[in-house]
Amino acid sequence: MLLLAAGWYSSAYAKEKREPTIVKDADFGEVLYYFYQEDYFPAIVRLLAAREQSRLENHDSESELLLGGLYLSYGHHLRAAEIFERLLADNVDPEIRDRTWFFLAKIWQQRGYMAESQNALDNIQGELPKGMESERHMMQAQLLIERGDYDQAIALLQDWPGKSEWASYAQFNLGVAMVRSGRVEAAAQILDNLGGSDPFNEELTSLRDKANLALGYAYLQDQQPVAAKSALQRVRLEGPFSSKALLGVGWADAEEAQYQRALVPWMELRGRDLLDPAVQEAMLAVPYAMAKLNSISQAADHYLNAIEAFYEESNRIDEAIVKIESGTLFDGFLAEDRDSSAGWLWRLNNLPEGPESRYLFHLMAANEFQEGLKNYRDLAYLDRNLDEWQESIAVYRAMLETRKLAYEERLPMVEQSLAEADLDGMANRKLEHDAQLNRIEQSNDALALATTEQFALWGEITALERNPALNANIPEAAEVRDKIAMLKGVLQWELDKEFKVRLSKARKDLQRTGEALVDTQRSRRHVDEAMRVEPMIFEGLTAKVDGLSPRIDSMKQRVEVSMAEQREFLQGIAVDELQAQRERLDTYTVQARFALATIYDRSSTAANAEAQGGSQ
Amino acid sequence: MFKKLTIGLATFLLVWMASVSAVVAQDAATSGSQMLAAEDAASREEFRSLDENVQDLKKEVLDLNRDLFLLEEELLFPANSQVAFFISLDVGEYFDLDSVNIKIDGKEVSNYLYTRREVKALLRGGVHRVHMANLKVGDHELVAVFTGEGPHIRDYRRGATLNFSKGIGAKYVELEITDRVEKQQPEFVIKEWE
Numbered sequence: 162m163l164l165l166a167a168g169w170y171s172s173a174y175a176k177e178k179r180e181p182t183i184v185k186d187a188d189f190g191e192v193l194y195y196f197y198q199e200d201y202f203p204a205i206v207r208l209l210a211a212r213e214q215s216r217l218e219n220h221d222s223e224s225e226l227l228l229g230g231l232y233l234s235y236g237h238h239l240r241a242a243e244i245f246e247r248l249l250a251d252n253v254d255p256e257i258r259d260r261t262w263f264f265l266a267k268i269w270q271q272r273g274y275m276a277e278s279q280n281a282l283d284n285i286q287g288e289l290p291k292g293m294e295s296e297r298h299m300m301q302a303q304l305l306i307e308r309g310d311y312d313q314a315i316a317l318l319q320d321w322p323g324k325s326e327w328a329s330y331a332q333f334n335l336g337v338a339m340v341r342s343g344r345v346e347a348a349a350q351i352l353d354n355l356g357g358s359d360p361f362n363e364e365l366t367s368l369r370d371k372a373n374l375a376l377g378y379a380y381l382q383d384q385q386p387v388a389a390k391s392a393l394q395r396v397r398l399e400g401p402f403s404s405k406a407l408l409g410v411g412w413a414d415a416e417e418a419q420y421q422r423a424l425v426p427w428m429e430l431r432g433r434d435l436l437d438p439a440v441q442e443a444m445l446a447v448p449y450a451m452a453k454l455n456s457i458s459q460a461a462d463h464y465l466n467a468i469e470a471f472y473e474e475s476n477r478i479d480e481a482i483v484k485i486e487s488g489t490l491f492d493g494f495l496a497e498d499r500d501s502s503a504g505w506l507w508r509l510n511n512l513p514e515g516p517e518s519r520y521l522f523h524l525m526a527a528n529e530f531q532e533g534l535k536n537y538r539d540l541a542y543l544d545r546n547l548d549e550w551q552e553s554i555a556v557y558r559a560m561l562e563t564r565k566l567a568y569e570e571r572l573p574m575v576e577q578s579l580a581e582a583d584l585d586g587m588a589n590r591k592l593e594h595d596a597q598l599n600r601i602e603q604s605n606d607a608l609a610l611a612t613t614e615q616f617a618l619w620g621e622i623t624a625l626e627r628n629p630a631l632n633a634n635i636p637e638a639a640e641v642r643d644k645i646a647m648l649k650g651v652l653q654w655e656l657d658k659e660f661k662v663r664l665s666k667a668r669k670d671l672q673r674t675g676e677a678l679v680d681t682q683r684s685r686r687h688v689d690e691a692m693r694v695e696p697m698i699f700e701g702l703t704a705k706v707d708g709l710s711p712r713i714d715s716m717k718q719r720v721e722v723s724m725a726e727q728r729e730f731l732q733g734i735a736v737d738e739l740q741a742q743r744e745r746l747d748t749y750t751v752q753a754r755f756a757l758a759t760i761y762d763r764s765s766t767a768a769n770a771e772a773q774g775g776s777q
Numbered sequence: 778m779f780k781k782l783t784i785g786l787a788t789f790l791l792v793w794m795a796s797v798s799a800v801v802a803q804d805a806a807t808s809g810s811q812m813l814a815a816e817d818a819a820s821r822e823e824f825r826s827l828d829e830n831v832q833d834l835k836k837e838v839l840d841l842n843r844d845l846f847l848l849e850e851e852l853l854f855p856a857n858s859q860v861a862f863f864i865s866l867d868v869g870e871y872f873d874l875d876s877v878n879i880k881i882d883g884k885e886v887s888n889y890l891y892t893r894r895e896v897k898a899l900l901r902g903g904v905h906r907v908h909m910a911n912l913k914v915g916d917h918e919l920v921a922v923f924t925g926e927g928p929h930i931r932d933y934r935r936g937a938t939l940n941f942s943k944g945i946g947a948k949y950v951e952l953e954i955t956d957r958v959e960k961q962q963p964e965f966v967i968k969e970w971e
Contacts, residue, residue, distance in 0.1 A: 206839060210846045235835070273824060536828060546842065712844075727827055
């Protein structure tokens with residue numbers, strides 16, 4: 162028995178303090194051993210196997226709940242939900258029940274099962290612990306926004322209490338709901354408040370940058386450059402949104418015809434990564450400003466540089482598309498921690514090295530991509546698992562055949578030995594010995610238990626007794642007769658003295674012989690039984706191996722088909738992303754060419770006019 | 778001349794917000810990611826169809842693994858001769874497990890080195906099947922030597938012995954490490970699983 166400091170639910174959706182749970186079945190403890198290592202696949206397999214063998218009798222209801230938790234942790238959410246819907250309806254601790262629904266709602270929302278997610282949220286009856294309760298309301302608001310029920314979402318988000326991170330997120334999502342419901346001015350006000358907040362961590366600082374950027378660009382598009390610049394300048398220079406903000410600040414200046422000033426942030430952007438759309442746009446914005454400042458020659462040079470840079474970048478994107486379409490990219494994504502069976506909590510944190518990875522960086526933030534990648538990773542795990550079983554089953558088949566061969570080779574020898582061993586004859590002989598010993602005891606036949614020497618001596622004495630010479634009536638003969646009688650008396654005395662001990666020993670020996678005979682008979686029965694059963698065991702195991710082997714093969718084919726589909730889906734997302742980037746570069750290239758042509762055209766017109774003026 | 782595309786404030790805010798956030802509240806780890814709401818419905822439908830297929834496959838492969846696991850056990854460790862040895866750790870205040878060495882009838886059969894992750898799983902109540910053996914019916918001797926870090930951060934090495942009788946049918950043996958509070962020492966007990 163083992164005391165558990167905390168129950169199984171002390172993992173993802175655990176309570177903080179619980180009564181100790183006692184592990185009564187070793188197999189249940191073994192499942193927990195894998196569960197606590199977040200190795201969900203072997204944990205589930207062991208639990209299913211132990212249940213099949215009725216080895217979890219002391220943990221019947223717990224094991225069902227644990228199985229649900231394992232399925233959920235493994236990302237097998239539909240099966241988990243089936244179990245929970247059945248179990249959580251009745252005798253489960255309300256707190257556990259509500260937490261479980263919460264996690265189901267969360268996984269379903271991540272995977273786009275919105276109706277299921279809403280249903281799970283509706284099943285939560287009590288209040289969750291603080292952080293979870295906030296997240297639950299946020300999930301609810303997002304579901305409302307998702308299905309266009311903006312008024313309810315706004316009502317839920319509007320009076321968010323406190324000044325926590327959640328309150329800031331609520332503000333942002335409130336802005337989203339307001340914009341979508343057409344309350345743009347109010348949304349701008351909310352973003353302005355958020356953009357002017359004083360964040361206390363990186364997460365909130367980033368959120369503030371996003372709000373300022375959204376607001377700044379909204380003002381910019383609404384021809385309000387001063388307000389736009391004010392919001393954009395609140396974005397951190399070193400943060401992930403700084404390029405976009407610098408670009409916007411430049412446009413705000415340009416909007417007011419301050420082209421010299423606009424060049425400052427735009428020139429700064431030219432030194433940054435060309436992959437960033439803000440940098441690409443700056444490559445066109447710089448010559449645009451220069452042209453406005455009448456630096457036509459410089460503007461033309463910058464347009465030419467931009468066209469060249471866009472051309473090279475487009476080629477790189479094309480190469481990356483070819484690489485992605487070759488199908489090898491996604492295996493690199495799984496290299497990290499590939500043998501773990503961690504489920505839906507897994508996320509790809511680092512892109513594999515390679516020229517194409519830089520184009521896919523922000524795909525990592527997309528749920529659809531991450532969830533698709535999780536599925537791809539899970540399928541790759543299943544594929545490897547089936548590979549291993551294919552090898553093992555081949556070994557087991559060979560093992561069975563070898564065992565069977567060895568059995569068949571040994572069988573004739575064993576049968577011969579058994580035929581030679583006359584156990585019934587031995588039993589009869591034992592009974593004869595018993596009877597003989599009884600006769601010896603009844604007749605006090607001490608000579609029957611004499612040693613070989615004593616028996617020989619007795620024979621010699623009796624032979625001497627029968628010697629006719631001893632019958633002579635002479636004193637010497639009488640003397641010899643007396644000596645023989647004395648010798649015989651001594652021998653008889655010795656035999657009588659040792660008779661009881663010898664009898665007892667003989668009885669014990671005979672008893673042991675009887676016991677050994679019984680053991681031998683029992684072993685014989687076992688051997689007979691084994692000879693009867695063994696072929697059936699071989700047959701049974703062979704049938705199982707023969708039945709399971711094609712199941713592995715067929716399952717492997719299906720997993721591989723599914724992997725290909727999943728890979729195609731992910732490739733589609735990645736290629737779409739790259740093509741969008743390429744199309745943007747194409748558009749910019751056309752704009753640069755057009756601008757350049759216009760410059761050349763103007764220069765040529767001006768030169769012609771000058772020439773004509775000179776000639777006149 | 779290069780020209781900015783102009784769209785309305787509302788549309789811009791809408792597109793922008795959808796592209797940068799919307800799920801910022803989802804999770805600290807996922808904040809900043811896009812919300813499925815903003816993604817293409819057809820793509821989501823495709824994702825869901827693939828996901829449902831993956832769910833079906835997971836179920837079937839798990840069921841197949843269960844059957845294979847049982848076959849493997851039946852084949853390698855038939856019930857008549859099977860003996861399973863389990864390690865459990867209760868509290869673990871006075872002993873930080875490093876490895877376990879097991880000898881059966883004088884022959885070394887297992888020398889298992891634990892990772893931190895495995896020790897943590899043991900501490901939380903997991904039970905590790907450290908060894909499986911096929912033993913004949915009759916009497917046997919098990920000697921287990923535990924090494925690790927004992928009280929006062931000292932290397933600690935202790936053995937425990939169990940003489941047990943193997944009958945017909947599977948047998949489970951538990952190697953349990955507990956804390957003996959009154960002596961502030963770990964205790965190593967081997968017993969047949971009740």
